[in-house]
Amino acid sequence: MTPILWRRAEARDAAALSLLGGATFLASFAHDHPGDALIAHVRKAHGEAFYAAALADPEQALLIGETALGAPVGYALLTPPALPVERRDGDLELKRIYLLSGWQGGGNGAALLKLAMEEARRRGAKRLLLAVYEANVGAQRFYARHGFVEIGETVFMVGDAPFRDLIFAAAVG
Template sequence: MTPVIWRRADPSDAPALSLLGGATFLASFAHDHPGDALIAHIGKAHGLDYYQAALADPEQHVIIGETALGAPVGYALLTPPNLPVDPEPDDYELKRIYLLGPWQSGGHGHALMEMALEAARERGAKRLLLAVYPQNDKARRFYARQGFEQIGRMTFMVGDVPFEDMVYARKM
C-alpha cells in the first residue's frame, strides 16, 4: 500500500479538502442516500467556503493525509462539540474522519485516529465525541476497536432528507 504522509492542514489545503470531503462522502453514502439530497449536502457541507472557514478557525483542527506525490487520500476534522448530548466541559468532537477506499487498510485509519486523539488531548479534551451512520457497519466496528461507545442518537440532515445517526464517545 502506498504510504500516507499525515500533517496538520493549512489554508492552502482547502481546495483539496473540499474535493476529498465530497468524494469520500459520496463514496460512503451513494448506495442508500437520494442523489439530489446527497449532492445538495456535499455542495454545502464540503464546499470550498466550508473548509476555508474551518481552517481559519483556531478552535478547529484539520489533519490531511497525502501520497508522496501530494494527492490527498484522507482527513480528519475536529471541532468544539455540536452534538445533542449532555456536554462535559472538556469535550471535543471528531466531526469527520475519512479515507479513500484504497487506503482503508494497512493501519492508515488507526494512524489517522491516533493523530486525531493527540490533537484532542493537546486541546485538553477528556472525552472525544463523534456521530456515525448506523448502517455504516465498517465505521462502527472501527470506532468500537478504538474504544468508542454509543451514548445517544441524533438526526443528521443530508440535503432535506433526515437520517438517524448514533453518537459515540471515548474517554481520553
C-alpha cells in the same frame, strides 16, 4: 500500498479538502442517499468555503493525509462539540474522519484516529465525541475497537431525508 504522510492542514489545503471531502462523502453514502439532496449537501458542506472557514477557525483542527506526490487521500476534522448529548468540560467532536477507499485498511484508519486523539489531547480534551451512520456497522466496530461507546443518537439531514446517526464517545487518553 503507498504510505500516507500526515500533517496539520493549512489554509492552502482548502481546495484539496473540498475535493477529498466531497469524494469520500459521495463514496460513503451514494448507495442509500437521494441523489439531488446528496449533491446539494456535498456542495454546501464540502465546499471550499467551508474548509477555508474551518482552517481559519482556531477552535477547529484539520489533519490531512497525502501520498508522497502530494495527492490528498484522507482527513479528519475536530470541532467544538455540537452533538445533542449532555456535554462535559473537555469534550471535543471528531466531526469528520475519512479515507479514500484505496487507503482504507492496513492500519491507516487507526493511524488517523490516533493522530486525531493526539490533537484532541493537545487541545486539552478529555473526551472525544463522534456520530456514525447507523447503517455503517463496519465503522461502529472500528470505533468500538478503539474504546468508543455508544452514548446517544441524532438525526443527520441530507436535504429533506433524515438519517439516524449513533453518537459515540471515548476518553482521550
